[in-house]
Amino acid sequence: MSATDRPDSATFDLTWLDLREPADRRARNQGLVTKLADLLAAAEHGADGLAIVDLGAGHGASARALAPHLAGPQRWILVDRDAALLAAASERLTDVVDAAGRPIAVGAEVFDLAHGALDEAIEGADLVTMSAFLDLASRGFAERLAEAAAAARALVLATLSVDGRLAIEPSDPVDTAIFDAFNAHMTRDKGFGPALGPRAPDIASHVFRANGFRVELGRSDWVLGPEDAGLAAALVDGWATAAAETDLVDRTALARWRERRAAEAAAGRLRIVVGHLDMLAVPTIR
Ligand SMILES: C[S@@+](CC[C@H](N)C(=O)[O-])C[C@H]1O[C@@H](n2cnc3c(N)ncnc32)[C@H](O)[C@@H]1O
Numbered sequence: 001m002s003a004t005d006r007p008d009s010a011t012f013d014l015t016w017l018d019l020r021e022p023a024d025r026r027a028r029n030q031g032l033v034t035k036l037a038d039l040l041a042a043a044e045h046g047a048d049g050l051a052i053v054d055l056g057a058g059h060g061a062s063a064r065a066l067a068p069h070l071a072g073p074q075r076w077i078l079v080d081r082d083a084a085l086l087a088a089a090s091e092r093l094t095d096v097v098d099a100a101g102r103p104i105a106v107g108a109e110v111f112d113l114a115h116g117a118l119d120e121a122i123e124g125a126d127l128v129t130m131s132a133f134l135d136l137a138s139r140g141f142a143e144r145l146a147e148a149a150a151a152a153r154a155l156v157l158a159t160l161s162v163d164g165r166l167a168i169e170p171s172d173p174v175d176t177a178i179f180d181a182f183n184a185h186m187t188r189d190k191g192f193g194p195a196l197g198p199r200a201p202d203i204a205s206h207v208f209r210a211n212g213f214r215v216e217l218g219r220s221d222w223v224l225g226p227e228d229a230g231l232a233a234a235l236v237d238g239w240a241t242a243a244a245e246t247d248l249v250d251r252t253a254l255a256r257w258r259e260r261r262a263a264e265a266a267a268g269r270l271r272i273v274v275g276h277l278d279m280l281a282v283p284t285i286r
Helices: 014-027 030-042 061-069 083-091 139-152 175-185 197-210 226-246 251-266
Strands: 050-055 074-080 105-110 127-131 155-169 213-219 222-224 271-283
Touching (some): 014 155, 030 213, 030 271, 050 061, 061 127, 226 251, 226 271
Parallel strands (some): 074 105
Antiparallel strands (some): 213 271, 222 271
C-alpha cells in the first residue's frame, strides 16, 4: 500500500490503480528520468539490450511511463505477488515502445517480495524500478534490495514514495488530525514488517548511500484539481477510513469531516497536494 492508496487493505484492485495512473504520470520526476536515460545510454548492456525488473509492478504503470523515455531494445520483467494484476499488465503493454519506437519485450513473475530472495528477483537486471511500492515495504526490505542491487551493479529508480506532506484547499480545522492519523496508519505492517510509510525516501536514501550508491531525490507530488474529482473522493474516503482505524481522531469530528469533504470532492471544489519523492540510486562501482 502507498499513502495514496486505499489505506484499508494491502491488496490493490485494478480500478484503483487505473484511477491513480494519470495523476502518477503527471507527477513523475522527469529530470530524474532524463538522467537515468543518459546513464543507461552511456553504459554497455547484454546482447538482448536493457534488462529492467519492476518490483510490485501491479498493472504495469512503471513500464508504460518509463519505456518510451529509454533507449532499447528493452526487456522488462514485472514482479508482483498478484497474478491477476500481472495478467492485466501483460495485456496492457502490448503497444508500448522504447525511445526509438521499437516494441518492448515483457515477461511476468508471480513472486512474494516480502519473503523471496531479492538477488533472485533482480537477477540480470541493469535497472530495477518500482512505483508506489517502497513506502509499503520495510527498512529490512530496503537493506536487502540495496545489497542485491549493489551486487548486481544495477541502477534503481524508486518512484512515487510518499513523504508525509498532505494538504487540502480550502483548509478545514480537522485536516491536521486526520493527516497525522493517516501518516501513523501508513507505518502499519503490509507484510514486510513495520512499513516505511512517509519515511521511505529518507530511510531508503540513507540505506542506498551506505551500500555505495549515489542517490538523488526529486519531487513527484500529486497536485489534484477539479478534473480529478474521482481520485479526490477516493482519497478522502481512504484517509477517513485509515484515521478511524487508528482511534486517534474524535469519531464525531471524523464523521462530519468525511461528509463535508466527500461533498466537496464530488463537486470538484478541492485542491489536494500529496507529497511524493522519486529516488534514483546509481552504483558508484559499475
Ligand atoms: C500501490 S500498488 C503499485 C502498483 C504499480 N507499481 C503502480 O505504480 O501502479 C503496490 C503493488 O505492490 C504489490 N505488492 C504488495 N506487496 C507485495 C509483495 N509482498 N510481493 C510482491 N508484490 C507486492 C501489490 O500487489 C501491488 O501491485
